[in-house]
Amino acid sequence: GAGVSQSPRYKVAKRGQDVALRCDPISGHVSLFWYQQALGQGPEFLTYFQNEAQLDKSGLPSDRFFAERPEGSVSTLKIQRTQQEDSAVYLCASSLNRDLYGYTFGSGTRLTVV
Amino acid sequence: GENVEQHPSTLSVQEGDSAVIKCTYSDSASNYFPWYKQELGKGPQLIIDIRSNVGEKKDQRIAVTLNKTAKHFSLHITETQPEDSAVYFCAATAQGGSEKLVFGKGMKLTVNP
Numbered sequence: 001g002a003g004v005s006q007s008p009r010y011k012v013a014k015r016g017q018d019v020a021l022r023c024d025p026i027s028g029h030v031s032l033f034w035y036q037q038a039l040g041q042g043p044e045f046l047t048y049f050q051n052e053a054q055l056d057k058s059g060l061p062s063d064r065f066f067a068e069r070p071e072g073s074v075s076t077l078k079i080q081r082t083q084q085e086d087s088a089v090y091l092c093a094s095s096l097n098r099d100l101y102g103y104t105f106g107s108g109t110r111l112t113v114v
Numbered sequence: 115g116e117n118v119e120q121h122p123s124t125l126s127v128q129e130g131d132s133a134v135i136k137c138t139y140s141d142s143a144s145n146y147f148p149w150y151k152q153e154l155g156k157g158p159q160l161i162i163d164i165r166s167n168v169g170e171k172k173d174q175r176i177a178v179t180l181n182k183t184a185k186h187f188s189l190h191i192t193e194t195q196p197e198d199s200a201v202y203f204c205a206a207t208a209q210g211g212s213e214k215l216v217f218g219k220g221m222k223l224t225v226n227p
């Protein structure tokens with residue numbers, strides 16, 4: 001597609017539920033990023049893939065967060081046993097070459113944990 | 115690690131005025147500084163970026179300046195229009211050459227017709 005696609009757009013989870021958020025990057029983009037954006041804040045880095053390799057996961061807040069990109073295209077961010085503090089917008093971005101083109105962000109998934 | 119501070123947090127201008135957003139960063143090894151515009155319900159959109167070997171860059175009504183010595187960079191928007199109303203974020207690489215970005219907290223710009 002023309003842009004980065006994320007699904008679902010909105011997700012309401014009961015505390016303790018597991019959720020899976022999907023990202024379809026721009027075709028051919030080798031780099032894929034997940035960011036978390038709390039209300040009124042800037043995005044915060046979670047993890048980075050180059051093709052299928054997860055090169056940096058230093059931003060994942062706990063071992064309840066897990067991301068994968070098994071075939072180097074679509075990525076899934078999974079959050080186990082969701083807690084209220086996980087409520088945020090989860091943004092996915094992809095890049096062909098950051099220094100030349102920067103990132104392209106998707107519209108995000110708004111997760112609300114009740 | 116890298117820390118990016120952005121100010122002001124809100125700015126209201128009249129259509130046609132200029133707007134300036136300032137950011138500072140802490141890591142002298144940072145070498146890439148993008149600016150993003152985020153409209154309600156959308157993801158951030160890259161509007162301009164600058165690398166550490168350049169002091170200024172312009173693209174139509176927007177320009178970015180970088181002062182490596184002082185570790186600050188600014189976004190300038192001239193002849194503002196109502197459609198410029200959005201939240202603007204500055205960002206910097208956490209480490210020189212790293213892929214991940216550290217963002218400021220954002221500035222809400224309102225352009226009044």
